[in-house]
Amino acid sequence: MTESWATFGADLHLQLDLTAGRGLRAGLTEALREAARGGRLAAGTRLPSSRSLAADLGIARNTVAEAYAELVAEGWLTARQGSGTRVAERARPRRPAAAAPVRRPARKGPAYSLIPGSPDLGGFPRTAWLSAARRALTDAPNEAFGYAVDPRGRIELRQALAGYLARARGVYADPERIVLCAGFLHGLTLLAGVLRARRVREVAVEGYGLDFHRDLLVRAGLRTRPLGVDAE
Known part of the structure; x- marks a missing residue:
């Protein structure tokens, strides 16, 4: 039996192979190892704490801690006090932007709208959007504020999308083959x-x-x- 779990805090997508009597710890260890080996988890990516990942997966915290410890011993992960558990530097990181927690403002009116094609506008991540915008404006080169030279869109955004698709969707997409659209x-x-x-x-x-x-x-x-x- 293969189970698929997603952890929303770190945008992980894990495929746990529990066939042939394989236990949860072995399945989790192999899933994380394959994600790091295949590049879906880029070098330097910070993993969620053992407590957070255990809560997301609905398993014991010791199971996650033991899987982390085994991968640290194998050299796939690194663990440092104050820095958390990260993917070891085996490849050049894609530097994906870290997802900030979403804070939902107080609602006014109906809690939900079922109008087709209309998203929950009250749930727009204002704080995370402002933080990301400040970071992007600070790091952006001067030419980013002019007309786009490449019709596919800015390479920084295409690289971020490629990293997200690999981590969260298990889809390998070359940034050179991604085209940004206005809708x-x-x-x-x-x-x-x-x-x-x-x-x-x-x-x-x-x-x-x-x-x-x-x-x-x-x-x-x-x-x-x-x-x-x-x-x-």
Whole structure:
């Protein structure tokens, strides 16, 4: 049996292999080892405390502590007083931005909105956004404030996205192959242009999709064929 757990505090995505009678500690140790070996956990990445990770995974704290200790002994992790447990420097780190805790302001009105396409605006991470903005403005080179030279977007953001996708989603994405868009419609417009340039004439769309998405594809010169949605 393979179990997948995500720890939201550190954006980890672990696949624990519990086949052949493998215990929790062995499964956790192997999952962390593979994440470090494969590069999903970049060198220098700080791992959550044993107490925090144990709480997220719903297992005993000693199990996490023993897994950490074994990986420290193997050289995959380092543990220093005051610095926490980190991935050992085996490769050049991608320097992903650390996720700050989200503080939700007091709500006014209904607690939840079920309007399609509308996010929970009251839950916007104001404090984390301000902290990240200050850090980005301080570190940004002068040319970052001019018009973009690379149509794919700033390389710093594409590198951060590649690091996040590897850590949290298990997806290996080359920053050179990531294109930043101003929103879904912008991305769909670019994709429609590419398909048309490659002589694609018809695309399948979800039968219950939005009409203005289909209209955008039609304006790009593509025919749309609706697909029914079933239980699968």
